Amino acid sequence: MANIQQVAQKAGVSVATVSRVLNNNATVSPHTRLKVETAIKDLNYEPSMLGRNLRNSESRLLLVLLPSISNPFYSEIINGIQTTAISNNYNILLCETDSNPDRENIYFNMIKNKLADGIISMDPAVNMQKLNELYEQYPVIQCSEYEEGGVIPYVTIDNEQAAYHAVKHLVKLGHENIALINSDEKFLYARQRRTGYERALQEFGFPIDETFIYHTQELKFSDGVQAMRKLLQLDRRPSAVFAVSDTLAIGALKEINASGLHVPEDIALVGFDKISFSNMTNPTLTTISQPMHEMGCTAARMLINSIHGEKIENIILDHEVIIRESTMG
Amino acid sequence: MANIQQVAQKAGVSVATVSRVLNNNATVSPHTRLKVETAIKDLNYEPSMLGRNLRNSESRLLLVLLPSISNPFYSEIINGIQTTAISNNYNILLCETDSNPDRENIYFNMIKNKLADGIISMDPAVNMQKLNELYEQYPVIQCSEYEEGGVIPYVTIDNEQAAYHAVKHLVKLGHENIALINSDEKFLYARQRRTGYERALQEFGFPIDETFIYHTQELKFSDGVQAMRKLLQLDRRPSAVFAVSDTLAIGALKEINASGLHVPEDIALVGFDKISFSNMTNPTLTTISQPMHEMGCTAARMLINSIHGEKIENIILDHEVIIRESTMG
DNA sequence: ATGAAAGCGCTAACAC
DNA sequence: GTGTTAGCGCTTTCAT
Numbered sequence: 208m209a210n211i212q213q214v215a216q217k218a219g220v221s222v223a224t225v226s227r228v229l230n231n232n233a234t235v236s237p238h239t240r241l242k243v244e245t246a247i248k249d250l251n252y253e254p255s256m257l258g259r260n261l262r263n264s265e266s267r268l269l270l271v272l273l274p275s276i277s278n279p280f281y282s283e284i285i286n287g288i289q290t291t292a293i294s295n296n297y298n299i300l301l302c303e304t305d306s307n308p309d310r311e312n313i314y315f316n317m318i319k320n321k322l323a324d325g326i327i328s329m330d331p332a333v334n335m336q337k338l339n340e341l342y343e344q345y346p347v348i349q350c351s352e353y354e355e356g357g358v359i360p361y362v363t364i365d366n367e368q369a370a371y372h373a374v375k376h377l378v379k380l381g382h383e384n385i386a387l388i389n390s391d392e393k394f395l396y397a398r399q400r401r402t403g404y405e406r407a408l409q410e411f412g413f414p415i416d417e418t419f420i421y422h423t424q425e426l427k428f429s430d431g432v433q434a435m436r437k438l439l440q441l442d443r444r445p446s447a448v449f450a451v452s453d454t455l456a457i458g459a460l461k462e463i464n465a466s467g468l469h470v471p472e473d474i475a476l477v478g479f480d481k482i483s484f485s486n487m488t489n490p491t492l493t494t495i496s497q498p499m500h501e502m503g504c505t506a507a508r509m510l511i512n513s514i515h516g517e518k519i520e521n522i523i524l525d526h527e528v529i530i531r532e533s534t535m536g
Numbered sequence: 537m538a539n540i541q542q543v544a545q546k547a548g549v550s551v552a553t554v555s556r557v558l559n560n561n562a563t564v565s566p567h568t569r570l571k572v573e574t575a576i577k578d579l580n581y582e583p584s585m586l587g588r589n590l591r592n593s594e595s596r597l598l599l600v601l602l603p604s605i606s607n608p609f610y611s612e613i614i615n616g617i618q619t620t621a622i623s624n625n626y627n628i629l630l631c632e633t634d635s636n637p638d639r640e641n642i643y644f645n646m647i648k649n650k651l652a653d654g655i656i657s658m659d660p661a662v663n664m665q666k667l668n669e670l671y672e673q674y675p676v677i678q679c680s681e682y683e684e685g686g687v688i689p690y691v692t693i694d695n696e697q698a699a700y701h702a703v704k705h706l707v708k709l710g711h712e713n714i715a716l717i718n719s720d721e722k723f724l725y726a727r728q729r730r731t732g733y734e735r736a737l738q739e740f741g742f743p744i745d746e747t748f749i750y751h752t753q754e755l756k757f758s759d760g761v762q763a764m765r766k767l768l769q770l771d772r773r774p775s776a777v778f779a780v781s782d783t784l785a786i787g788a789l790k791e792i793n794a795s796g797l798h799v800p801e802d803i804a805l806v807g808f809d810k811i812s813f814s815n816m817t818n819p820t821l822t823t824i825s826q827p828m829h830e831m832g833c834t835a836a837r838m839l840i841n842s843i844h845g846e847k848i849e850n851i852i853l854d855h856e857v858i859i860r861e862s863t864m865g
Numbered sequence: 866a867t868g869a870a871a872g873c874g875c876t877a878a879c880a881c
Numbered sequence: 882g883t884g885t886t887a888g889c890g891c892t893t894t895c896a897t
Contacts, residue, residue: 539874
């Protein structure tokens, strides 16, 4: 692959002039510009990002930290990030951490190594101390997950309000015994969604029954199955279940079916996230939709602005209750 | 962030010595090494990959081209690629093309720009002419998808044999009217799986009925629903269906349920890929499993070897029939 | 409008 | 065992 030197030689100009042409610098005569452009075509020249980046000390690469790409929740967010990134001449580097601190370190180092210009973290299990440390020197945005009272700018939804709406929807349908399948409350969103659940119950004068609240370790299908199994063993069976993730809800659905009961006739079911598969189950799943694409776009925009040195404000996006078969009697 | 110069100054040595320490070059005295290491720690120094890469003209970044990350089929492959990449000190850049030629171009240019050292393509819709062109100058591997009679090395499974096994499994269960939900036969794997389907039927003396073969445009859930709807309208209804992807099979399952029929009692169902959701449906889905993780590892190993200038051979991996509820009477 | 030259951070060839 | 220095490909003053 040719370099700028060869192009300059072929065009009979200096490398500076070639660089000016490459960067659409105005101060090049049309005639010279043409000569250079011809040489570029002739040599099939592509500028080396490496040289350019070193000189400009930027890589135009954005890091996206996520626990696992196999979680469909992230797909749409990433799409949004990518759209915004590309239209601003950035590219994204997807970093699966598997919540493994070693991997996390590799990616944090890429920022320090100037191999990436900034980072969007979506990992709930991220090492916040290290992330905060990074934030002191480099652009960092949190997307969906964030630290309460922290300093790193974030974009998210109002998790408490979303859970409140989900439970209110069930109450309006006449349910009084509403169970909650929550994830580990070490996660902020889990605490917030629980608060929303409780607020809805209290508002309608229902007691909060601790036996109706089940905590899973992870958000996997099998966790949902297990949670539902426990709930079905209760003396007083819930007539409705709110699971804080669609994958958990789908596990619960499986277990309800396996026990010979039916959704929504015997038990109504609400999930969270509107993953694509939530529309493929039988019955289809009522769920809370987050504006995932918009969230991704917003996160990318915030990060790019931050790279450009602007001051960034937190952003809370709207959610929506998607009513489908699992709550339609 | 400090640079190598400052470290050298602080340690009272030359930049060359610092570089030697960084690269574990043997010819440094323990005493000097200690001084340098102390300086590195004191200054919180991290070497700039940009400088290093420019000098070595390598980026240690591998590009992975895929149509869409929301397709769960790719998740495990990517995991495999990443595992192998990281253990060889490479990182991967996930590139979603959405089968959009413009995006493809961006990533191809990254290779030419020395921003990445090689590329693994998993995109069935990739522009083969451009990929072949790239292959003339840069390391390229195809994973899962490949060009028949092409020159680019690939790792894949024997799609024909896999389809043959799927259909044979149905025949052994006593099915005679077996339908095929195939994707567009512009894709090589679709043609190969059809051949396998036909070979199995022929081997057992069943005729090939064109009305039993449905082609979908894409591999989406809705395509499966639509395909099954058509098949259910036939005068002679199939007693078993082989869909060339789990997502299609899940769509078919939904439609079968919607029509009041049951799987596997009325219609047996086999999918392809063993995506994680195939175990979450009701009933669970019999499917063909590809060794996705291994395929990813293999692809990465092939690419890295290719970058090191080795000659690469094509590799065919084994598949497996996973028998689950959708074919268990 | 264009060229010469410095320098981004690093490695490696060569000298001592 | 360690230092000096050229140079990877590019952008950007500073001259002219």
